[in-house]
Amino acid sequence: MKLDILVIAAHPDDAELGCSGTIAAHIAKGYKVGVVDLTAGEMGTRGTPELRIKEANRAAEILGLSARENMGFKDIFFQDNQEHQLELIKIIRKYQPDIVLANAFTDRHPDHGKGSDLAKNSCFMSGLRRIETELDGKPQQAWRPKFVYHYIQNNYIEPDFVVDITDYWDTKVESILAFQSQFHDPNSQEPESFISNPDFLPFVEARAREMGHRIMTTYGEGFTVERMIGATDLFDLK
Numbered sequence: 001m002k003l004d005i006l007v008i009a010a011h012p013d014d015a016e017l018g019c020s021g022t023i024a025a026h027i028a029k030g031y032k033v034g035v036v037d038l039t040a041g042e043m044g045t046r047g048t049p050e051l052r053i054k055e056a057n058r059a060a061e062i063l064g065l066s067a068r069e070n071m072g073f074k075d076i077f078f079q080d081n082q083e084h085q086l087e088l089i090k091i092i093r094k095y096q097p098d099i100v101l102a103n104a105f106t107d108r109h110p111d112h113g114k115g116s117d118l119a120k121n122s123c124f125m126s127g128l129r130r131i132e133t134e135l136d137g138k139p140q141q142a143w144r145p146k147f148v149y150h151y152i153q154n155n156y157i158e159p160d161f162v163v164d165i166t167d168y169w170d171t172k173v174e175s176i177l178a179f180q181s182q183f184h185d186p187n188s189q190e191p192e193s194f195i196s197n198p199d200f201l202p203f204v205e206a207r208a209r210e211m212g213h214r215i216m217t218t219y220g221e222g223f224t225v226e227r228m229i230g231a232t233d234l235f236d237l238k
Contacts, residue, residue, distance in 0.1 A: 001034075003032045003066060004026070004033065004097065004098055004099065005023070006035075006036065006091075006095050006097035006099075007019060007023065007034070007036070007101040007102075008100060008102045008115065009035060009036070009038065010103050010112055010114070011039055011041040011044070011075070011111065012041050012055065012070070013055075013056075013176070014037075014115075015035045015037075015101075015151075016176045016179065017153065017204060018101075018103070018104070018151035018152065019223075020168075020171070021172040021208070021219065021220075022101070022221050023063050023065070024165070024171040024172065027063065027065075034069075034097075035065055035067075036068070036070070036071060036088075036091050037071065038073045038088075038111075038115055038118070039071070039073050039075040040052055040072065040075065041075055043075040044075070045190070045191055045194075046181050046191070046193050047182060047190075055178050055181065056070070058178040062174050063171065067095065076110075076111060078111070078118070079114065079118075085125055086133065088118060088119070089122050090134075090140065092122060092123060092126040093126055093140040093142070093143045094135055094140070097145050098147070099145060099147045099148075099149065100148045100149070101148075102115065102116050102119035102148055102149070102151070103116040103150065104151065104152055105150050107153045108154040108194075109153075112154075116150055119148065120148055120226070123148050126145075127144025128142060129141075147227075148226065149225055150224045150226075151223055152207075152211075157224055158224075159222030159223055160223060161222070161225070162212070162215045162222045162223070163222075163223070164217045164220055165220060169208065169218070169219045172219075176204070183196055183201060184200070208220060208221065
């Protein structure tokens with residue numbers, strides 16, 4: 001299955017927190033979008049890997065994803081190295097996305113920066129025909145996505161562009177709350193984590209409102225780029 005957009009995320013819930021409004025907006029326009037989670041988030045304070053994968057599948061249903069996979073890399077310990085690059089190249093060549101959305105290039109959680117580097121480098125290397133990979137015993141063709149954009153996560157990063165997600169804010173919230181184990185629950189007996197603090201989800205909304213305010217709308221999601229974005233028509237710019 002060819003995808004228009006592939007989101008690469010270090011942990012289940014990264015995509016939902018970082019860019020699920022953008023995902024929902026593009027699916028509504030008929031684009032095929034998939035998510036690949038690099039790890040099961042097994043080093044997280046709350047929940048279990050099995051539960052988080054179930055939650056990820058529920059979020060995929062809410063968003064209407066065309067595909068969702070988990071690479072099974074080791075949470076915290078995965079690296080941007082040959083072993084992990086070759087595995088991710090297989091996925092990029094499998095889905096042949098035109099656009100990849102990747103983790104923030106730097107963030108509070110070190111896996112986000114590593115995930116960003118791994119995604120960026122694997123996208124480039126996937127276009128090298130002399131890197132040979134197979135899937136299900138069949139050789140894969142080289143494929144390089146046209147664009148790699150990085151969604152903004154916990155730390156504030158000045159965006160290069162902002163996507164209006166106002167019409168899809170409720171869908172974003174619903175997809176985030178699919179990860180019930182990770183967020184504030186007054187009845188939970190598990191220890192509090194950084195994102196289960198009751199102030200965290202209001203922060204997510206505040207960030208989305210801030211980004212939306214920058215483009216004179218209610219809610220937005222910001223992205224950064226490594227290559228300059230071009231346009232052929234000034235009226236394409238909002």
